[in-house]
Amino acid sequence: MELAYIPSPSHGVYHLGPIPLRGYAFCIIIGVFVAVWLGNKRWLARGGRAGTVADIAVWAVPFGLIGGRLYHVITDYELYFSEGRDWVDSFKIWEGGLGIWGAIALGAVGAWIGCRRRGIPLPAYADAIAPGIALAQAIGRWGNWFNQELYGRATDLPWALKITSSTDGRVPGTYHPTFLYESLWCIGVALLVIWADRRFKLGHGRAFALYVAAYCVGRFWIEYLRVDDAHHILGLRLNNWTALIVFLLAVVYIVLSAKKRPGREEVVEPGAADGDAEAGETEADEKAEADSSEEATESTESTESTESTESTEDVKDEAESAKKG
Numbered sequence: 001m002e003l004a005y006i007p008s009p010s011h012g013v014y015h016l017g018p019i020p021l022r023g024y025a026f027c028i029i030i031g032v033f034v035a036v037w038l039g040n041k042r043w044l045a046r047g048g049r050a051g052t053v054a055d056i057a058v059w060a061v062p063f064g065l066i067g068g069r070l071y072h073v074i075t076d077y078e079l080y081f082s083e084g085r086d087w088v089d090s091f092k093i094w095e096g097g098l099g100i101w102g103a104i105a106l107g108a109v110g111a112w113i114g115c116r117r118r119g120i121p122l123p124a125y126a127d128a129i130a131p132g133i134a135l136a137q138a139i140g141r142w143g144n145w146f147n148q149e150l151y152g153r154a155t156d157l158p159w160a161l162k163i164t165s166s167t168d169g170r171v172p173g174t175y176h177p178t179f180l181y182e183s184l185w186c187i188g189v190a191l192l193v194i195w196a197d198r199r200f201k202l203g204h205g206r207a208f209a210l211y212v213a214a215y216c217v218g219r220f221w222i223e224y225l226r227v228d229d230a231h232h233i234l235g236l237r238l239n240n241w242t243a244l245i246v247f248l249l250a251v252v253y254i255v256l257s258a259k260k261r262p263g264r265e266e267v268v269e270p271g272a273a274d275g276d277a278e279a280g281e282t283e284a285d286e287k288a289e290a291d292s293s294e295e296a297t298e299s300t301e302s303t304e305s306t307e308s309t310e311s312t313e314d315v316k317d318e319a320e321s322a323k324k325g
Contacts, residue, residue, distance in 0.1 A: 004158040005174050008165070012146035022094045023146030031136030032061055038132035046128060048120075048269040056114030056125060060107045067106020071099030075231065075238055096147045100137065100219075101242050104212075123205030124268040127197070130211040131190040137215075138186035144179040152176030152225035169229075176225050185218035203264025204257050209250045216247035 012023045039053040073080060073090045076097070080090040089095070108126070115122045144150040148165045152175050160174035192214055197207045220243045231238045 005160045005162045006177055006180070007162055008148045009146050010164070012148075024096055024143035025094050027140050027143035027146070028065075028098075031139035032057070034139060035129060035132030035136040038135065039129035042128040042131070043125075043268070046124065046265075046268045047272055048128070049272045052118065052120070052269060053125070053129065056111055056118070056120070059110040059114035061110070063110025063113075064103040064107025065093065065098070067109075068098035068100065068103030069093050070106070071102025072097040074102075075099065076229075096144060096149050098140075100215075101239075101246065104133075119270050120268065121265060123208070124203070124265045126205050126208035127202060128268075130208040131193045131197075134186045134190035134193065134211055134215065138183045138190070141179045141183040141186070145177075150179050150226065150228060152178040152181075152222075153227055175227070178222050178225050181225070182218065182222050185222065186215065189214040189218070201264045204261045206254050206257055209253045209257070213247050213250035213254070216243040216250065219243045220247075 009023065014021045014023075036054050036057050039057075040050065043053045044050060069090075079085060079097075080087050108122070111125060111129075112122050115125050141150075145161075148163055148170065151161050151163060154173055155176050156174060157176075159177060159180070161177035161180070162172075162174050163170055164172055166172055189211055193207055193211045196202060196210055202210065220240055223237055223239045223243065226237070233241055
């Protein structure tokens, strides 16, 4: 008997007149905004300029979307290129299907291009944006809820996800809400990176590597719960192997980086400190000019007041002399 469960949306697309509003796309967009907002706050705290994170995100986000889609299409090619399938569907990103591994890999290429154009070290930028990426993933996973996808094994737990759709081989029932598990895990990863960065002053890409390692741990056990079709190697799903390999690479990077380049970058954006100093000097100059202007005005008003007083006294003296005469 089902006492409680998480309901699924009856559909993932809502129409505003002729304009389709897709829940999956909204989750991705909101996630990007949150990542840029938090990344900007962290970048400013590190001594960077406001707006730099957003400027580089203009490169990173499109590359990330392309990379995420390519990873999904390549690893699940049978969904688009097997008999009875339409390859055009591989371009329909709004229907779901973004591989985080490809998104991070190609997104890093876009970020590298943006950083290179501004003379910024990519590791420093990656450290600033890492918790925001985790939160973006947490929000983006709710797009899978709108599409009724990426759920786990059947269960009757009170927080089970109820699937009502029967398209693409789905079987209506209640399942582990793996999208929710990953969303909560990503929030925990973001908090972990923020805490560790403050506690240990992580630098040179180690905060980003910690995010990657922590995410891989959660993705491994969450992936193990999923029941959607996937390629298997030696009994494990492909994404399990990917998570394991990427985790080991992230840990090795943290260890080697800490030995080779301990501490944190002192300067993350060339010229930012000079720009702040110039801005401060400009404000001081403007304030001095304003003060000088006020003093000049007061002096003028004082002179005019004195002259006016003297003129009034002269008029009074002339009037008294006239009376005496």
